Amino acid sequence: MTGLVVCAVVLAVAGAFGLLHRRNSGRLKVRGRDEERRLGAADLGAELGERATLVQFSSAFCQPCRATRRTLAEVAGMVGGVAHVEIDAEERLTLVRELEILRTPTVLVLDAGGRIVRRASGQPRKADVIAALGEAV
Numbered sequence: 001m002t003g004l005v006v007c008a009v010v011l012a013v014a015g016a017f018g019l020l021h022r023r024n025s026g027r028l029k030v031r032g033r034d035e036e037r038r039l040g041a042a043d044l045g046a047e048l049g050e051r052a053t054l055v056q057f058s059s060a061f062c063q064p065c066r067a068t069r070r071t072l073a074e075v076a077g078m079v080g081g082v083a084h085v086e087i088d089a090e091e092r093l094t095l096v097r098e099l100e101i102l103r104t105p106t107v108l109v110l111d112a113g114g115r116i117v118r119r120a121s122g123q124p125r126k127a128d129v130i131a132a133l134g135e136a137v
Contacts, residue, residue, distance in 0.1 A: 049083030
């Protein structure tokens, strides 16, 4: 009987953790440390957009990275002056460590000056990306 109780508790905790993780994955958030950091063309290896830049950190075997790439490219195509830059996290480990990128895809929304306005760890929704661009522009 004790084994069943332990099993039920473990399943409940794992289920709660899964729901919390799923709820927070891909949400564009503001972190206090990010507001101080500015990224430039030298950091990214590409020019910033005139109005905003969508930066995506990806890895070679990341399935959600492909869908994120399509979403960000579509949004960048819809909004004038917005650039989409994809960075291979494995090739740019120093930058990944500096920005505390813990998983791929991670998306950063930068304003025209390169200041990080929002960050999403996981695959963001298109509507959330558009809303974050509204703050950056």
